[in-house]
Amino acid sequence: MNQFPRNDFSQLNPPVRTLMGPGPSDIHPRVLQAMAAPTIGHLDPAFIRIMDEIKTLLQSLFQTKNDITFPVSGTGSAGMEACMVNVVEPGDRVVICRNGVFGARMADIAQRLGAELVEVVVPFGEAFDLGMIEEAIGGKPTKLVGVVHAETSTGVCQALPEIAALAHRVDALLLADCVTSLGGMPVNLDAWGVDLAYSGTQKCLSCPPGLAPVSFSPRAVQALKDRKTKVVSWYLDLTMLLNYWGGERAYHHTAPINMLYGLREALLVVLEEGLEAVYARHRRNHEALVAGIEAMGLRMLVEPQLRLPQLNTIVIPDGVDDGAVRRALLQDYNIEIGGGLGALKGKVWRVGLMGHASRRENVVTFLAALESILS
Numbered sequence: 001m002n003q004f005p006r007n008d009f010s011q012l013n014p015p016v017r018t019l020m021g022p023g024p025s026d027i028h029p030r031v032l033q034a035m036a037a038p039t040i041g042h043l044d045p046a047f048i049r050i051m052d053e054i055k056t057l058l059q060s061l062f063q064t065k066n067d068i069t070f071p072v073s074g075t076g077s078a079g080m081e082a083c084m085v086n087v088v089e090p091g092d093r094v095v096i097c098r099n100g101v102f103g104a105r106m107a108d109i110a111q112r113l114g115a116e117l118v119e120v121v122v123p124f125g126e127a128f129d130l131g132m133i134e135e136a137i138g139g140k141p142t143k144l145v146g147v148v149h150a151e152t153s154t155g156v157c158q159a160l161p162e163i164a165a166l167a168h169r170v171d172a173l174l175l176a177d178c179v180t181s182l183g184g185m186p187v188n189l190d191a192w193g194v195d196l197a198y199s200g201t202q203k204c205l206s207c208p209p210g211l212a213p214v215s216f217s218p219r220a221v222q223a224l225k226d227r228k229t230k231v232v233s234w235y236l237d238l239t240m241l242l243n244y245w246g247g248e249r250a251y252h253h254t255a256p257i258n259m260l261y262g263l264r265e266a267l268l269v270v271l272e273e274g275l276e277a278v279y280a281r282h283r284r285n286h287e288a289l290v291a292g293i294e295a296m297g298l299r300m301l302v303e304p305q306l307r308l309p310q311l312n313t314i315v316i317p318d319g320v321d322d323g324a325v326r327r328a329l330l331q332d333y334n335i336e337i338g339g340g341l342g343a344l345k346g347k348v349w350r351v352g353l354m355g356h357a358s359r360r361e362n363v364v365t366f367l368a369a370l371e372s373i374l375s
């Protein structure tokens with residue numbers, strides 16, 4: 001009989017890193033502690049209360065009155081898919097703005113849903129000119145316009161209110177990817193006219209990956225009600241999910257209880273600090289990082305007015321070995337940063353200052369470490 005070779009496995013002991021990449025970011029200690037609370041049933045009245053609290057806290061963070069605001073069980077991509085699969089039907093015209101990896105993912109999902117896909121494309125590192133989006137919409141009946149608010153693959157911020165206005169002119173819904181923006185910079189769904197938004201827990205919320213907060217405006221809910229075809233995903237079908245998160249509290253899937261404890265705590269951490277204070281801290285640490293990078297003679301990829309405070313893309317100087325620098329940061333300083341994705345592979349470093357990781361000591365330690373590796 002096979003004996004389980006227990007001695008071949010050492011005790012789980014992951015290294016303690018400083019997570020300054022594109023996500024996951026450092027977890028707030030209060031979040032880890034909350035996650036260790038005893039698991040209760042997903043239909044326990046005490047848990048239902050926690051779910052209601054999470055919805056209220058998320059509404060504050062998203063700055064929305066949308067009743068349909070809750071976390072999907074899954075990572076940010078599940079949030080993206082949940083938003084799209086519930087409103088897009090085969091043959092619908094969908095305009096996707098693509099200036100990085102995550103816009104491309106939205107376009108992929110639109111195609112899989114049988115939409116008539118129109119893409120607006122600009123190079124990685126740039127933002128969209130409104131005229132291009134207006135031209136792509138072209139005054140034609142359009143179901144959805146999709147855009148990434150904070151493109152983690154490039155470090156570019158895209159302003160949303162003007163795009164919402166363009167979308168609404170043809171009665172289209174505006175879908176915004178807020179995975180990296182939520183908790184790190186203002187996200188004002190109602191004031192900006194965003195109809196569908198999704199995020200992820202592992203960036204500026206300082207939570208482990210695994211949940212995707214989403215919000216659906218009344219117009220988005222109407223689009224769901226007006227569907228002629230059944231939602232093609234069982235797991236992400238909002239009409240069924242909402243029986244658990246809303247009215248009936250009927251079993252749909254087993255909610256990840258302890259992850260939700262963590263999210264509740266993470267939202268409290270952000271809201272207790274205060275939204276303005278949180279955003280100001282992200283901006284301050286970003287400015288300090290940029291000042292240090294430029295003082296070292298290095299260059300940022302993105303123009304100053306388009307830069308994200310929580311995701312900084314640094315151009316790798318000629319002759320510097322990308323992999324060797326990132327390995328040295330990890331091995332010698334326990335600091336994780338990200339490399340470039342897609343068109344930017346090998347060309348940039350992506351340095352995250354997200355949530356709990358957006359701290360002055362992280363900026364100073366990273367700059368000192370990078371300088372000593374490069375010298």
Ligand code: PLP
Pocket residue numbers: 022023075076077078080102148150151152153177179180200209
């Ligand atoms: N959108 C953006 C802007 C992201 O940065 C990410 C992840 O990095 C995603 C979507 C996908 O999220 P996940 O990897 O959690 O599925």
